[in-house]
Amino acid sequence: MLSILRTVWEVFRHLFRKTVTVQYPEEVVRLPARWRGRIVLSRDPDGEERCVACYLCAAACPVDCIALQATEDDRGRRYPEFFRINFSRCIFCGFCEEACPTYAIQLTPDFEMAEYDRQNLVYEKDDLTIDGPGKYPGYNFYRVAGLAIGGKDKGEAERERPPVDPRSLMP
Amino acid sequence: MSGALVPVVVVFGVLFGALTVAAGLIWLERRLLGLWQDRLGPNRVGPFGLLQPLADMIKIFMKEDWIPPFSDRVVFVVAPAIVVTTVLLSFAIVPLAPGVVVADLDVGVLFFLAMAGLGAYSVVLAGWASNNKYALLGALRASAQMISYEVFMGLSLMGVVLLAGSFRMQDIVRAQERLWFVVPQFLGFLVFAIAGLAESHRLPFDLPESESELVAGYHSEYSGMKFGMFFVGEYLGVTLISALIAVLFFGGWRGPWLPPLVWFLLKTFLFIVCFILMRASLPRPRYDQLMKVGWKLLLPLVLANLLVTGAIVLAR
Numbered sequence: 001m002l003s004i005l006r007t008v009w010e011v012f013r014h015l016f017r018k019t020v021t022v023q024y025p026e027e028v029v030r031l032p033a034r035w036r037g038r039i040v041l042s043r044d045p046d047g048e049e050r051c052v053a054c055y056l057c058a059a060a061c062p063v064d065c066i067a068l069q070a071t072e073d074d075r076g077r078r079y080p081e082f083f084r085i086n087f088s089r090c091i092f093c094g095f096c097e098e099a100c101p102t103y104a105i106q107l108t109p110d111f112e113m114a115e116y117d118r119q120n121l122v123y124e125k126d127d128l129t130i131d132g133p134g135k136y137p138g139y140n141f142y143r144v145a146g147l148a149i150g151g152k153d154k155g156e157a158e159r160e161r162p163p164v165d166p167r168s169l170m171p
Numbered sequence: 172m173s174g175a176l177v178p179v180v181v182v183f184g185v186l187f188g189a190l191t192v193a194a195g196l197i198w199l200e201r202r203l204l205g206l207w208q209d210r211l212g213p214n215r216v217g218p219f220g221l222l223q224p225l226a227d228m229i230k231i232f233m234k235e236d237w238i239p240p241f242s243d244r245v246v247f248v249v250a251p252a253i254v255v256t257t258v259l260l261s262f263a264i265v266p267l268a269p270g271v272v273v274a275d276l277d278v279g280v281l282f283f284l285a286m287a288g289l290g291a292y293s294v295v296l297a298g299w300a301s302n303n304k305y306a307l308l309g310a311l312r313a314s315a316q317m318i319s320y321e322v323f324m325g326l327s328l329m330g331v332v333l334l335a336g337s338f339r340m341q342d343i344v345r346a347q348e349r350l351w352f353v354v355p356q357f358l359g360f361l362v363f364a365i366a367g368l369a370e371s372h373r374l375p376f377d378l379p380e381s382e383s384e385l386v387a388g389y390h391s392e393y394s395g396m397k398f399g400m401f402f403v404g405e406y407l408g409v410t411l412i413s414a415l416i417a418v419l420f421f422g423g424w425r426g427p428w429l430p431p432l433v434w435f436l437l438k439t440f441l442f443i444v445c446f447i448l449m450r451a452s453l454p455r456p457r458y459d460q461l462m463k464v465g466w467k468l469l470l471p472l473v474l475a476n477l478l479v480t481g482a483i484v485l486a487r
Binding site: 004007008010011012014015017018019020021023 | 207448
């Protein structure tokens with residue numbers, strides 16, 4: 001009986017507590033930096049697009065919402081001819097970001113993507129590409145992995161380290 | 172204002188007042204529950220979310236009003252109306268201020284108990300007509316709960332009636348001139364409050380509904396405004412029990428400085444808030460616990476209370 005009264009009293013005291021509600025549209029929600037929101041395609045520090053159209057993101061995607069087509073420029077550099085993400089399917093799992101070898105595809109702390117028309121949720125490459133390097137400033141895939149050019153293979157230039165053996169277990 | 176108009180104004184005032192309060196309770200309850208759970212509750216529609224009941228009303232009228240083909244159609248349709256009708260009829264005997272009452276019956280308390288008894292039909296018939304096992308289980312529970320708690324409810328009021336010497340509500344309020352009946356009849360007040368909770372099947376005693384076990388109990392099959400009627404009936408019941416606690420135990424319209432009507436409304440509001448607080452804080456008992464407390468604790472208590480009160484009244 002006393003415990004019941006105490007319960008009632010404890011609940012009543014909550015009337016004077018501060019509420020935890022965030023009044024969203026007026027108050028801005030602070031999202032953590034690793035929040036998995038809207039997907040972007042980033043550029044390396046030189047302003048080139050990072051994506052090498054390896055299809056790993058599309059393969060990793062559990063809901064198959066990523067579609068792209070690889071092509072090559074005149075120097076033999078692979079890049080996506082088109083890159084399409086259907087956000088009405090996307091479940092924001094972040095697997096594409098984990099699969100990406102060049103840090104090109106990244107998830108950002110932004111969820112305000114509501115649309116009245118479902119078709120507007122299909123983002124093309126122009127909608128996805130951002131101007132900056134995203135979460136990895138200063139990272140350039142080809143500086144790390146090396147680049148083969150005519151007459152010189154990877155790691156054969158002066159003061160260039162030999163390429164990583166991807167089949168070795170050693171770091 | 173001519174003399175013939177006064178009763179009409181009172182009748183429609185009580186009718187619209189009760190319905191407005193019942194609608195407003197939807198907002199008040201959700202807001203208070205929110206605050207007690209460190210949330211805000213509905214605060215978007217209109218100032219402080221006060222127009223929330225209106226939005227809810229529009230929504231519920233737009234909903235599909237489905238009558239299941241396997242149900243007993245006539246009874247199914249009539250059942251939700253019964254609870255609203257009986258509770259609204261009970262408001263007729265509640266005195267708001269000296270002389271301001273819809274029907275100044277000399278059997279006021281008995282009339283209220285009779286209407287509460289009829290109210291049980293609504294739930295039982297709704298559960299039966301739905302032709303659904305959960306609804307039927309809810310209705311079974313409701314019938315047992317309401318019938319047994321009616322016993323203590325009636326008996327708990329007899330102490331008040333003995334002290335006041337009348338069943339008429341206005342006489343009961345007048346008899347509390349020097350002392351509110353909550354002091355000599357504290358046990359009666361406690362039992363009446365508990366039985367009132369059970370009678371309006373509000374949350375600690377919402378076993379007929381118990382959404383965690385019986386889908387939605389007796390109104391599982393109801394939708395649209397028929398479902399809304401059950402809710403309006405429930406909130407009307409809360410208002411009615413609160414008003415009756417104020418009238419029977421806390422001196423009704425009596426109080427210093429403020430006008431009588433304001434005192435009555437203030438006291439009623441206070442008890443409504445208490446009802447919501449009970450809902451916010453207490454868990455639902457098991458069904459056998461409910462029955463055990465009723466018959467083994469409340470009934471002897473209230474009988475002893477009645478005997479002692481009777482002895483004291485005789486000895487005076």
